[in-house]
Amino acid sequence: MKITTESGNEFLLQSDADITIQEWFCTIRNTIDSLGTVQPFSALSVNVRKSASTEALHQGAEIKEKKNEQRRSLVFKLHYSASDSSERNRVKTRLKKFIIRRPSLKTLQEKGLIKDQVFGCQLVTLCKRENTTVPHFVRMCIEAVENRGLDADGLYRVSGNLSTIQKLRFVVNQEEKLNLDDSQWEDIHVVTGALKMFFRELPDPLFPHSFFEQFVEAIKISESDRKIKTLRNLVTHLPPCNRDTMKALFEHLRKIVVNASTNLMSTHSLGIVFGPTLLRPENEPGNMAVCMVYPNQIVERMILEFDAIFC
Incomplete structure (x- = not known):
């Protein structure tokens, strides 16, 4: 006052x-x-x-x-929190019941609701299903490239349109018949991109995880004859589907090298492209050379010494 x-x-x-x-x-x-x-x-x-x-x-x-x-705000928050928590619990309960009651993948496949996949499937499983040792899709891609793309610049190095490659992947997984001569697959880089994706998505690589260290040790051998002999011995001990698919692929890559004057893809270039795709360690090693250098060298050697290793 x-x-x-x-x-x-x-x-x-x-x-x-x-x-x-x-x-x-x-x-x-x-x-x-x-x-x-x-x-x-x-x-x-x-x-x-x-x-x-x-x-x-x-x-x-x-x-x-x-x-x-x-007070009103606190009451609202408490009520909202309790309501929100209750709703989450109801959703979790419903999801658990759905997961428990849902049919297995095998059951869905037997009923024809889900078709067997090609991409991302184990190589041995795919070959057994197709009653072959080289997947049909691999043979189709190799044939398409050799018929109309051996002279394409940057073959396997140049990337095709990713959305078209994904579309091709979907068609392969969902449809039984595939015609790679169709105009929508006209770009040969789409075909090569899809083939690389197939090998990249194999759960167990073309060079199986269990053989990775053995191939790395083999490529380190300084004596050429012993190196080739060791590689050949390893190949003969691979599962039949891995060995035959590998032989088909490297025979194809050798043809690409023969046309290197037009497609500009040397053995070294193909080693860089396919090394990390075909050879992957099961666990990430601390030495980068194991992931980057040796896989490339192995692919190069397999192309150069194809006759001595596979024939």
């Missing part, structure tokens, strides 16, 4: 208790009234008091409203 006298003196009285301010005000007013003189102070004091009282009431109302708002 602020008091100003006629002489211009100002006094500021403060208290946290509203009742104390009220007592001060009544005391000062009674004192002024007992003097018998009319001074502007009385009216001023009343206005100040009313203003202070009104402001205190407003502040109290605002604080009360904020507290009520906070």
Whole structure:
């Protein structure tokens, strides 16, 4: 409470208790009234008091409203959180029931609801299903490239249109018949891109994980004759589908090298392209050379010494 006298003196009285301010005000007013003189102070004091009282009431109302708002907000949050948690639990329960009751992949395949896949399938499983040792799709791609693409610049190095390659992948997985001479597969880089994708998506690479270290050790041998003999011995011990598919692929790559003057794909270039695709360690090694250098060298050597290794 602020008091100003006629002489211009100002006094500021403060208290946290509203009742104390009220007592001060009544005391000062009674004192002024007992003097018998009319001074502007009385009216001023009343206005100040009313203003202070009104402001205190407003502040109290605002604080009360904020507290009520906070309570409502807290209640809403608690309710929302509980509701949200309950909904998540219901969804989890339904998903668990669905997973438990859902039919197996084998059952769906037997009913014809899901067709057997080509991409991403184990090589031995695919060959057994097709009653062959070289997948039909691999033979079709090799034949298409050799018939109309041996002179294509950057064969297997240049990337085809990815969306078209994915479309070809879908057709192979969903349809029984495929004609790579169809105009939609006219770009030979789409065919080569799909063949690389097939080998890249094999769960167990063309050079099986169990043989990876042995092939790496073989390529490290400095003596050429012993190196070739070791590689040949490893190839003969591969599963039949891996060995025959490997032979078909490297015979095809050798034909590409023969036409290197037009397609500009040397043995070294093909090693860079196919090394990481055909040879992958099961666990990531700390030595980068194991993943990058040796696989490339193995592919190069298999192309250069095709006759000695496979024939």
